[in-house]
Amino acid sequence: MKYPKPLLTLIDELSRLPSVGKKTAERYAIHIFQKFSKEECEKLAQAVVDVKSIGVCKSCGNICEGEICSICSDPERDKNVVMVVETIKDLFVMENINEYRGIYHVLGGAISFAKGIGIDDLNISSLIEKVKNNEVNEIILATNATLEGETTARYIKALLSDYDINITRIAHGLPVGGDLAYADEMTILKALEGRKKYE
């Protein structure tokens, strides 16, 4: 016996979500079928469609409801400092600490040979454009401390080596409250490499 066609279709569609396999998609689909009312299904469906009404900032790749996002169009933000992040989520995490006053550049991922994500899949060219137009003093590379993030950071650094700008990388080391005994080797290595004069 097989699931009815509409359930199979929903399982298929849901299994395209990140880290959702057949089993999880099946659980979600059965839950939607059994526990959601018709109205709730329609609300979810509408939300899925509506999300595509959100636009992408032409300047930085952040999400926005117009053409330029609220950060890029904010006169208070320092347009000379650009923080390069992998994803919109990273941007929001950084924004939430309410400390950074420059603008952003969202790559939309990181170079990954394993996942087949190359340079052309990332929003890099418009960053180079900004630098070329002498709009930038400092580029803060805030890609993740993963193989992909490091590769991407190194690649951008190489691309921008001919321009007279500061290229910095956010610090990596032990997290605040972290215990040396429980840290992984790479973090300890990064913490050691990045040591500073204690004042």
Added chain:
Amino acid sequence: MKYPKPLLTLIDELSRLPSVGKKTAERYAIHIFQKFSKEECEKLAQAVVDVKSIGVCKSCGNICEGEICSICSDPERDKNVVMVVETIKDLFVMENINEYRGIYHVLGGAISFAKGIGIDDLNISSLIEKVKNNEVNEIILATNATLEGETTARYIKALLSDYDINITRIAHGLPVGGDLAYADEMTILKALEGRKKYE
């Protein structure tokens, strides 16, 4: 800075899926927004709505495309033996081993004081009805070996104690290929309780 309204709505809707918290819903929503094309969003939305076109078998609670499911309407199945399962998924798991030839009764869950699921929330009355009408010889209680599943099994047994039918419970014990050293206490206890003459 906050996410745009449509994204917040989608996160809200997705976080109603089982075991999906805000963080996971956020990941799914951003993925849908960034990686799904407009057509893909529409396909997913359509699938969510279409799933409600599936009906529920009036006789056993299984999903079906008509009024009575393919199992209940199959003349080859033994209508005198009814296996009581918690969910449709359990039914499908049992069906996939291609061994059981009776029919099913899907409760739609199990009694849970913690989750506030009572007797009235489950599809029990129609089971009693079937027994009353002398349609059943054996009831196989195949609810899970959890506190909720056991409670439900005991409750159904008590309800049916006045009727002259066989009430059986599926066996619980060590899974095939399981190692005694890695089994939990309850499983070992069940395995010991359920021991049989070795022939």
